[in-house]
Amino acid sequence: MATIRDVAQKAGVSAATVSRYLNNKGYISEDAKRVIAAAIEELDYRPSMIARSLNTKQTTFIGLIVPDIVNPFFPELARAIEDVALAYGYTIVLCNSDEKIEKEVHYLTTLQQKYAAGFIVVTSNEEADHYTTLDIPIVAVDRRIHTSIPFVATDNREGARIGVEHLLASGCQNILCMRGPAKVGPANDRFLGFMDAVEGKGIEMHVVECPFQFEASELAARDQLQQHPIDGIFASSDVSAAGAMKAAYSLGIKVPDQLQIVGYDGTMLSSQLTPSLTTVAQDVYKIGTLAARMLIKLIEGQDVTEREIQIPAELIIRETTRSEAQ
């Protein structure tokens, strides 16, 4: 690899001049520009970002910390972030934390001492010290970390409320809420939204807590369906809804005739199921782009006025509900 001094020598100028050329700083004659450009071309010279970083102290890596990229919510988020990162000259480093503090801390420290300019983080860990004490910018996505850390997410409470309203409007009288884990912020918000919709309506309701995981959800749903005459399910993730559909199928319960189901997330899965799933869709791509933009602004020292962004969710009515209203 050619260095800046190789270029300088070939062009018959000093390294300083080449550096100025590369960064469009200070005065450079047209002659010098021409001869430097030629030398760069000829040597196929590319500046070493690492040498540059050493004294500018600036890098273009963004660490993306997610629980597990295999969970279908995150690839889409990653994709969105990567798209804006690319546009602004950043690249993203993928970190799977499995929700474990040790892994989060590991990535935070190694990447910081390596090269990271900032982080985008999705975590449910209560202890946020290792985030608040960081000296590079962070943006939290999906789950709030600490009031001092900027945050982007769906308006989950309102989203859930809309989904449950739809179930109500479609005639459900006996609703099961398959709520997510209590320690996950958005799961709680969705549960609150469920309560908002259901309260004072005089309908019967059941609540079961289950992880965003297929088998466990199927089991929980089957159990509830056997115990109660349920005619509507609000699942707080599409995966749980898929589990519920499977449970209904194996119990011979017809969807949507005997049982209506609303999922949450709006992942690919929801449209690929048979019958296709009515769901409350999050605009994950938008969340990702907004978070990335915000982080890059922070990195580049620009003003960030809105430090908390809530994106509305959208109800997508498909085949697991009857929407009697229509």
Add this chain to the structure above:
Amino acid sequence: MATIRDVAQKAGVSAATVSRYLNNKGYISEDAKRVIAAAIEELDYRPSMIARSLNTKQTTFIGLIVPDIVNPFFPELARAIEDVALAYGYTIVLCNSDEKIEKEVHYLTTLQQKYAAGFIVVTSNEEADHYTTLDIPIVAVDRRIHTSIPFVATDNREGARIGVEHLLASGCQNILCMRGPAKVGPANDRFLGFMDAVEGKGIEMHVVECPFQFEASELAARDQLQQHPIDGIFASSDVSAAGAMKAAYSLGIKVPDQLQIVGYDGTMLSSQLTPSLTTVAQDVYKIGTLAARMLIKLIEGQDVTEREIQIPAELIIRETTRSEAQ
């Protein structure tokens, strides 16, 4: 951030000694070790990887170039790679190429001048010059790039053959093959496997090419199901199989009673569908770990004996086939 000279000063030794301590190189007295460790502790010193990289010329970034992380095959691959990368002290940089040469080249060049130590690449692009001329190691996954580039993938031909044999053994007489795009290597291998199984068996067959995409697959399947008395479908991806299931459902064709379906990939989706999908599962995690190990060996200058690895696929029999044999 404290520097090595800060540590040296606090410990009353030279920077060289601290460096030796950090790298376990050369002689260091126990006294020195103690006093340096204390100074590091006190200053919360972390060596700057970027300064280190500048003269060792070694980095610990692995570029992962995939068409689109949103395609469910890739998160699992990424996860596997990331797991071994973590174990060996590497971090992975996520690059979505959308199969576009420009984007691939962009990432290749920027990351190379930035920091990458090697690449793991999934691409179907014919033109491989920008890969073969690279001066850092690469490993190709899923799709072969060039004979000179190490390669890890499922034995797709054999996998497909097994899947189709199962359809045959389950009594299918009129089979539709939903093959993948002609320009994608693995899709061709799977088609060859289909032919291997079907040839000379005297059964009726139909072939339709469709992308690994839900809507298009549903349309193609519906079209074929309306034209021919098909009783078995071999889809070369789970997504296509899901499309076929939807088509069958909307045409009132019962699965598996009237129509049996075998998918390919073994993604989450296959188990979450109702009925759950019989599929030929790839061991994506294994592919990822093997590829990552191989790349790291190449980066670290170790011998790599096997430069082409084929992993067997496994048939997972679920509810979309009847397996009469049993």
Add this chain to the structure above:
DNA sequence: TCATTATGTGTAACCGGTACCACATAATAC
């Protein structure tokens, strides 16, 4: 006892850029 080797540490150059400063010349101002 003297030569040789093992042990331990510091000095300084270097990796490949950036940026401050000095300096030279041309253009403009007074």
Add this chain to the structure above:
DNA sequence: GTATTATGTGGTACCGGTTACACATAATGA
């Protein structure tokens, strides 16, 4: 005609590590 400013370039220290080399002392061998 001299002072001032704009334009253009080079020298060199520095970012924060690593490492070759020199040097000093202790331990071992003959």
